[in-house]
Amino acid sequence: MILHGYWRSSAAYRVRIALNLKGIAVEHRVRHLRRGEQREAAYLRLNPQGLVPALELDDGTVLTQSLAIVEYLEETHPEPPLLPREAVARARVRAFAQAIAAEIHAVQNLKVLNRLKALGHGQEEANAWARETIAEGLAACEALVRAAGAPGPFCFGAAPSLAEICLVPQLYNARRFGVELAGLPRLLAAEAACLALPAFAEAAPERQPDAE
Amino acid sequence: MILHGYWRSSAAYRVRIALNLKGIAVEHRVRHLRRGEQREAAYLRLNPQGLVPALELDDGTVLTQSLAIVEYLEETHPEPPLLPREAVARARVRAFAQAIAAEIHAVQNLKVLNRLKALGHGQEEANAWARETIAEGLAACEALVRAAGAPGPFCFGAAPSLAEICLVPQLYNARRFGVELAGLPRLLAAEAACLALPAFAEAAPERQPDAE
Structure with a gap:
């Protein structure tokens, strides 16, 4: 998997923590927000919202929005849990x-x-x-x-x-x-x-x- | 259950739709946003964020944030589903x-x-x-x-x-x-x-x- 992110993006930071807690290794690719790299055409094809993070799965599927990505990681890699049971x-x-x-x-x-x-x-x-x-x-x-x-x-x-x-x-x-x-x-x-x-x-x- | 809401609040509107789709009847209590009723002390005891909606369960537990409430309804009343399976x-x-x-x-x-x-x-x-x-x-x-x-x-x-x-x-x-x-x-x-x-x-x- 490839995580498209930026060091100072809070939303990308959330996904980095979740990946680390789950023990999932990914390739990191930088989209430099202050240089506007998230609005380049190639990136907009991956994520039409032009935001980081985006998580590119091995089959090319792209997931966006940090909280949706964390819920996805929770559902596909349940341990350790990031949400209580009840x-x-x-x-x-x-x-x-x-x-x-x-x-x-x-x-x-x-x-x-x-x-x-x-x-x-x-x-x-x-x-x-x-x-x-x-x-x-x-x-x-x-x-x-x-x-x-x-x-x-x-x-x-x-x-x-x-x-x-x-x-x-x-x-x-x-x-x-x-x-x-x-x-x-x-x-x-x-x-x-x-x-x-x-x-x-x-x-x-x-x-x-x-x-x- | 009691839904604390306001007719024009988009977030309360989301929860009303979810309750209707699930066929769950609740009592509706109005918090008039333009009159600031969501910042009254009695309401802040229910929801310290001073926002609508809040869903008060029968045991007095208060749930806040529309998307969290919809996920709760999905988990406790799975039919009809509001999220796909995969x-x-x-x-x-x-x-x-x-x-x-x-x-x-x-x-x-x-x-x-x-x-x-x-x-x-x-x-x-x-x-x-x-x-x-x-x-x-x-x-x-x-x-x-x-x-x-x-x-x-x-x-x-x-x-x-x-x-x-x-x-x-x-x-x-x-x-x-x-x-x-x-x-x-x-x-x-x-x-x-x-x-x-x-x-x-x-x-x-x-x-x-x-x-x-």
Whole structure:
């Protein structure tokens, strides 16, 4: 399999973690987002959305959207599980993942910040938009973890799950934008436990060959 | 079960369709978004994110995030299925759903448009932001359906799925903002086939008791 990604893409980072947790080796191919390589014709034939990541299977099938790719990996490589077994617990983990992917990351990614700049806002205003989006969203995520009431260090159980697959890249992003993280003890404890695991540590942006 | 929703919320509309397709009756409770009822303390105790929908189960458990709720309904009430059986086909449907929920709806919802206004943009600029987001996103969705190569009228098979559960509310939104839909024949064919089904027709915003 080939993972089309970019070192700093949060969505590609999620898929790298999932692949590492499942012990699946893939070839990595870089699509340099800041140079617009994701909008080149050859890539658009693979992924008409022009986004990373895309996972190219051995038969040429291309899967897109990080959360759909992680669910695919979970269904085709069930061990170790990335979702709990029980339906309510699975729903909580998926809701947390959506709360990051849709409510935070989708609203603060490079594409949205570039649109703000096209509307006349400067880099500092764009950064403030990202900071506010991340801070508000992560506060809600901390509340979701507390409401679920599972013991730590992970968000929803004794092992990392789809929740941490989304959380760790989002916290990486939060630090890039200087978000105040002091009010998020459960999220930070989960992150620390994850970063002690090779599957997470080796997926980090700085550890990728295309890191700048 | 109680569905906390609002007639015009795309995310609540998705869950209404899923419940109808599964034949699950619930009590509907309105949280009036434009009056800010989703940010009242009593509701924040149910859903710390302050968003609709939330599905309150009979034992008081609260599930949030529309896509997580639909997956929960699929797991607890498998018939009729809202996802195909085969893993690649499931991944395609989930990617399409994410392409709408994260790449379109999350970037053009009321909350984001209100933030644009708070940055000094008028209603017409906010509407243009929504129109551009929806038009670009739906064009990518049309390409995803064509790339999958399934015969119509539905996007990915012989029956409506999670794809249409996301598509129909997004097309409703597209019309509200005056998006040009002529280049989306596959999406429009799927929508027309859906709206002929009572499960979709009865979930429409105008059919809800709180419609204004």
